[in-house]
Every structure is written in C-alpha cells, then in structure tokens.
Amino acid sequence: MALKHQTLGHVRLRHEDTNEIILIPAPSLNPNDPLRWSTPYKIYIATLVSLAMVMCNFMAAGPTVAMVEIATDFKQVGDTTLTEWIARAAYFFNNSSLLQGVSCIVWVPLVVKYGRRPVYIGSLILYFFMILGAGLAKTYAGELTTRTILGIGAGAGECLAPITMADIFYLHERGYGMAAGVSLGIIISGLITISNPWRSIYWVGAGLVGGLLIVVVFFFPETAFTRTDSPDNAHTLEDISHKDSYWQTLKPWSGKVYTSEPLWRMLVRPFGLILIPPVFWATMVMSVTIGFLVAVASNFATAFETTYSFEPWQSGLCFISGIIGCFLGTFAGGPFSDWVADVFTRRNGGIREPEMRLPAIIPSLIGCPLGLVLYGVGIAKGWHWIVPTLGLGFLSFSITQGTNVSFVYCVDCFRPVTGEVTVTQLAFKCESYPHSTIILHAFKLIMA
Template sequence: MTPATTQAPSLAVTPTPTIHAHADAHDVEKGAFDAQADHRQASQPKFDIEHVAVENDPREWSRRKKLFVLILVSAASTIAGLGGNIYNPGIAEVERDLHTSSGSISLSLSIFILIQGGFPIIWSAVSEIVGRKKVYLVSMAICMVGCIVAGTAKSISVLIGMRCLQGAGGAAVISIGAATLADIYEPHERGTMMGIYYCAPLIGVSLGPLLGGALTQGLSWRATFYFLAIFTGLCVLAFLAFEDTFRRERSMVYNAAVRRRRRDAARRALRELEREKRAREEATIVEGLPEKSAADEKPRVDEERKGDDKKDEREEVPRAPSPADSQAIVEVMPTAATPSPARAQAELREVRLSLRDVNPIRPMLLVLWRLNNVAILSASGLIYGFSYCIAYTCARTLGDKYGYDALKIGLVLLSYGVGSMLGSILGGRWSDRVYNKLKAKSGGSSQPEMRLLSTRVFMLFVPPAVLGYGWVCEEHVNVSAICVMLFLAGFFSISIYSSTLAYIVDANAGRSSSAVALNSCFRGTLGFVAAEIAVPLQNSIGDGGLYSLWAGWLCIAELLILLVWWRGGRWREWGEQREERKAEGR
C-alpha cells in the first residue's frame, strides 16, 4: 500500500452533523437528534482527528490483516476472563493446601478484580506514548510471570501477590484491545467488531469454571495457573508478529504531550533570553560608568548593600519580551489547539516523547469532564457488576441447594456464557444496523448517540429476566429453569453492553484508549463492590431479594443510557468547546 504521507497530510474535516426532521412517523425516533442539531451551525467545519492522513493507514489494511489483529487481540483478552474464575472450583483444595481461610481466598479474588479494573489506566496512558505493541508484550510477560509463581505458591500471601501481578498484566488488553480495533475499523462497523472482541473474555468467564473444574479434578489447583501461563506465553509469541496499529497523528493524548513539551521549551528559551538581556544591560551600564576613587566607592558600596533586598525583588519579576525577543522564540512556541496539518506533522517529527511524558491523570480527567461519559460509564459498570455477581452467587446456590460439584456447576454456568456471547455478537451487529440506517436517513451525517437507539429493544427484557432468575433460584425449581433464565439474562444484558462499549469508543475520538481504560476502572470498581456485598445480601434476603435489587439497579443503568441518547450530543459539544477555550487561553 502506498504510504499516505508522501506529502503534507490533509486535515480531515467533516461537516457538523445536521439532522432534518421528517414527517414520516417512523422518523419520530430521530427527534432527539434534531433537537441537538438545531443549535449547531452546519457551515462550521469540525476537526476530525480520526481521519488525519497517516503513513500505512491501519484502516486501509486488507481484511485478512485486520482479521489477524481481531483474532489475536480477542484471544489475548480471554486471559482476563479466565484469570478471574478459573481456579474457583478448586477453592476448597487451595484452603487445605495453603492452610488458609475462605476469607483470604475471597480477598484474593476481590483484589484481582480491583487491580484488573484499575491498572488499565496506566497501560492506556503508556500505549498513547510508546504504542500498542510494546505494551502488549510487556504486560503479557508480566501476566505470565505472575501465573507461573502463583502455581508454585506455598503461602496465601504469595498467591495473593501473584494474583495482583497476574491481574495487572492481563489488564492491558482490556483497555487497549478496544482502542486497537478503533485504530483499524471505521465507526459504521465497530459495533460488530466490538461485539466479536468482547465475546472472547465472555468465553473465558463461561469456560473458566468448567476448565478449572476439569484441571483441578484431573491434576490440581496449581494446574490452572500453569495452563494460564502457557496460554499467555503463546500470546506473547503471537504479539511478536503483531504490527502496531497506533498512529501518533491520530492520538489527542500524544499531540497534547508534544504541545506540552514545546511549551516547556518555549518557557526555558524565554527565561534564557531574559537572562541574556539583563546581562547585556548590566554590561552596558558598567562600561558607561566613570572611574571612581576608593573614597568615592565606599559610600556607593554601602548604598548598594542597603538596597540589596529591593534589587533582588525587582529581579524576581520577569520583564515582558521585546518584539525581537518574541521573534527569537517563535520557533519553539506551541501551536494552537487545532494546528494546521503541516505544522502538526512537523511538531511530531521534531519532538520525540518517552515514558517521562506519560501522564495518565489528565486524559482521564478530560474524559470524565463530559457528562455523557460519566453517565455511560456508570451504566456500563452496573451491567458488569451484575454479570460478575450472578456468576459468583449462582455457583454458591448450585453447590449449597443442589449439591453440584465443580464440573456440574461449570456446565450450568455455561448457559450464561453462551447467552452472553450471542448477545455480544448479535447486539453489536444490531447496533451497526441501527447506526447505519439513521446515518443514511440523515444524509450521511452521524452522531455516536445514534448507536444507543439499538439498546431500547433489549431494555424491555432485562428486568424480567433478572427477576425470573432470582426467584427460580429462591423457589428451588428444576435446574433447567435456572439454565434458561441464565441464558436470557446474559443475552439481553450483554446485548446492551456491546452497544455501550462501541459508543464509548466513538464518542471519544483520539482518546478511545483512555475512555476504555476508564470503562475498565468503573467495571472493576463496581465488580469489586458486587463481589463484597453479594454473599452477605444473598445470605440475608436470598436470591429473590438480591436479584430484585439488581433488577432495580439495571433499570437505573437503562435510564442513564436513554439520557445519553437524548442529551449526549449536546454534552459532547459543550465538552469540546470547553477544551478549545482552555487550549486557546494558554
């Protein structure tokens, strides 16, 4: 493929979306988008960082090459799902072997979820500076070491420590996996690809108990960690053949770091010019002074000593640079918030960033300053918290009430995993279909919120499925009913989640890695809370009461998604305008 940067890259500009009202009754659903677009000026161009011309554009790769990236990233993300629960069926054996308590085992599980949810923020920030490939290789190697040492652990403290290392290493693919797919796929096909990608960790979640039960019964609980180590090692080898999809020209985080570096250089140059100017002025004054006798010098020295403090204070105040000084430092001054393509390309060539330029806090704050992100991330976290809670409490219910062993529990939970996988794939495809249909009706213009309209059909069935699962468990009915309700709960909840994940990527162009990392943080935090409160609530109010609460919490998640669909476009615009004003004011 011919490189796209043999000349200065063109600035990709798309018109601000304008959606016209139709008299057709089928177009009533677009009213919210019409209201959001009325106040915008269609003639004003909008900077589109996602389509800045780059060399060897990943979005122009062949379908086969993209498929390899999709399969590799999806396979690596399976580690995150497997690592969370593959050794759960062997908990009793771990307690006996390491002479520990169930509380310590529960702590190892909760901390793993928390670390796996929070660490993507670090990996995301690093990947926006050094690229995706290096992060994949380093993180997978860390995860592999954690698995190996965990398999040889002789105490629960070592096991917990290695579980933390395992969670930190396996967390990278959670955040930058979705960003990698955003690097190679256009918005109109992201829903389908995100659905396929997220299907992989769901396979890990559903097969983890089954595989862990088989390995524990056939060998020992340590075999589960050795299996993970081998699988992770194979992923490391595969990533050696991975071609990096990261392009710094399309990263808002990288561009901001470059401007920050140039701004610091400009300030240093200005201070140096001030020092040189003062030195020249002092030299000129000294040369023009008449010669003094020793008697005349003594009063002068005394007077200078008395005025030392005031002189020091005056020197602390920087002088305004002259026009000549300003011209001298213009070459190192940072550019505006949206620089010209040629200038932006020149900046990226001139400045080389390193790990010292990694700043995970600011990109996260920029994502959180937008209300649409806060709302959608909260909804995503609630859905994930439910998924973790139902898998954890179902295992306890089947073991206590039905007397099932680890292998049978894994087989029953497989129904939830199958439903989740189908929901991820079909929900992603459906969101693409709705998105493309609304885009065509709008004359080719689009907004990320269009995708969320696809979730309405699934929202109707989530609360009944969750309530049904809770009360069939409470009434101790035939296990086939539990399997059916698990399948339905997984299918409908994850169908919604796949659309929200694609929206998070679409609505944060240039910051998709940071946004997905924050999504992982919300998921991990709420998953940790769900793990801590699940057993006490299950013991006190039963499965029926617990999942009645979850039905209510998921209704709140659905309302948040609908709120983003209605107001998200306006919130995004406010956020963009605020960032532009702050950038221009520097």
C-alpha cells in the same frame, strides 16, 4: 466530501448524492497505515486481540469454579468455618477485578504515547509469571498478593482491545469486535477439575498465555499510526512511505513517540472525563453489569453445590449458556447495533449522530434484570437447575451487548480521546468491586 464544521460525534458518514459510506478516519497511501491492511489481516489482528481479552478474563474468573476446593486448601485446622473461608477466598478474584480496572489508568497513557506492541508484550510477561506464582502459592497472603498483581497484567489486554480495534477499523465497522466474557474460562476450568487439583487451572492458563505471548512477539505488528486528517476531504492522500519489513516489526518498541503530551496529563484526564454525562452513563452500565457478574462468578460454584449437589465441573458446564449469551450479545452489540445506527443515519440524510446507536441497547434493558431474577430466585427456591442456568445466559448476553453498545457510543462521541475514554470506563469499572463484595457477604449470611 467536505468535513468542515464537524464536531465531536457529529460526522457525515454517507455522501449526500451517492449515499455511499465515507471512510472515516481518512486512510492514507502509506502501506504501514493499519486502515489500509487487507480485510483478512484485520480479522486476524481482531481475533488476536479478542483472544488476549478472553485470556485476561480466563484467569481472572476461571478458577472461581473451584472456589470450595480453594477455600478448603487454604483453610487452617481449627480455624473459622468453611463458609467464612469461601468469602475470604473470593477476595482473590475481587482484588484481580479491582486491579484490572485501576491499572488501566497507567496502561492507557503508555499505550497512547509509546504504542500498543510494547505494552502488549510487557503486560503479557507480567501476567504469565503471576499466573505461575498464583499456582505455586502455598499461603493465603501469597495467593492474594500474586492474584492482585495478576490483575495488573490482565488490565492491559482488556483496555488495549478496543483501542486496537479503533486503529484498524473505520467508524462504520467499529462495533464488530468489542465484546468479551468470562464463561469460556469457567467452563474449561471446571473440566480441568474433573480429575485434577484446582492448581492445574493455573498450569493450563500459563500454557495458553505463554503461547499467546509468543504469537504476539513474533506475529503482532504495531497498530498505532500517526495520520494527518484533512478538514476538507475524507479521502486526502498522504505521501507514500516504504513498507516496514518483517524484521522491523519484531522490535518490542518502534522507537516512536506518538504524542508530545506529558504522561501526567493523560493520567489525570479520566477523572475529568467521568463528569461528562455520556461517559458517566456508559461507565455505570459497565460497572453495574460487571459488578453483578463478579458477584455471581464468585459464588455460583458454592450455590450450585449447595442447592443441586453439583460437582465443580458440572457447575462450570452451566456457563455454556453464558457462551451462547456472549455470542448472541456480540451480534446484537456489533452488527445489529451498526445496522440500527446505519438505518437512522440514512433517515438523517447521511449524518451520523452517536445517539443513533442507543436504541439497540433495549434487549439488554430487559435481559439483565430478567437474568438476575432467574438466577437469584431459581437458587433461592431450589427450582430446576436450568432456571439459574438460563439466568446466566441472559446476564452474559446483557453484559456483552449492553457494554458494547454503550462503549462504542462513547467512542463515536469522543473519537480523538478514545484511549482516555477507554481508561475512564475501565478504571471506574472497579466501582463494581465494593458492591459485588457486599453481595458476597450477604450471600454468605444467607448460606450460613
């Protein structure tokens, strides 16, 4: 099937005569090509990178469930009020969120140039030791420093996941694995605090991340692959190469450089990409929704304790609604959005336009404001605890589904610069830091 005269985002996804899906990008006969890996192996890789993303958010937001205990631990005798220290403790998590986004400016150029595997290993090592440092810190400055550097290590897992998904899945499959949330970390952290101090959250997190690091070192292959796309045929075959042995895949770095482009150019490119309307819109979707999540995650434990006299573990269990929302959002942002795009592709004679995915975002346009209203008004009016809990569910659904649809839309638009689009969105996601901080200080004044 000829692919001449195609532009970014404009591709023929179905054959004009048979209506069968055309494989884009074109797979090769090289056994090391990730596109040729078996479906079960692809699912394993997708599960592993999704787990890495979950673990990054596990420690980035999970300990917020013990916010009151953390603030009490660091508060000095005769110092300012506990409410003031709760606001100060929130900076532990806001700074992590900030560096999680900003660090992607450095991580993604390294990923694009040197491959996925060395960055996964290096970032997880940094993340592991900073988790230990945060658990051991005895002073406010020490905790703030380790939590801030922790965000740098966590940022790699967050930006690597969508890039890895683009490595192993075809265009028509890409919506399946690009969603994550923080609810699981908050629930587990809450359960840990039932009979253990808040620092135990970090010991559990270190164990989980350490286990993930071992799996990545021994069982995660390099997914970066250089292929030559044919302008004439989506099924062009390349020369067959030998399949790498297991011992060859254990190298932390394959020794290959996947692009000759200088790092400095890849570092500055996101600042130009943000000016492109589709990228700016998708970035704002991610920034605003995640900004509200940061604000809610940083105060919900205090809010539920004040309004409903909940223990930290009880507040954490309220995020079960967030887990449910994430699962539903994953379906609505993945298979459902793929189905919507495929319906419009058939109607368009097999030509896929990125905008064909956008109608799938309508549920999030309703769910996000509804969730915020239920949470905010429910807490303010002292309504039954199920009301703000439902709000958390709607918010988690909208974050997962809305950011997934908008992100995959950008990937469809700018496939050759997927890495740079990813870093642009994740880096400028840190715009959520200032407005979430403003919300937290407003909440502090209300509670005072």
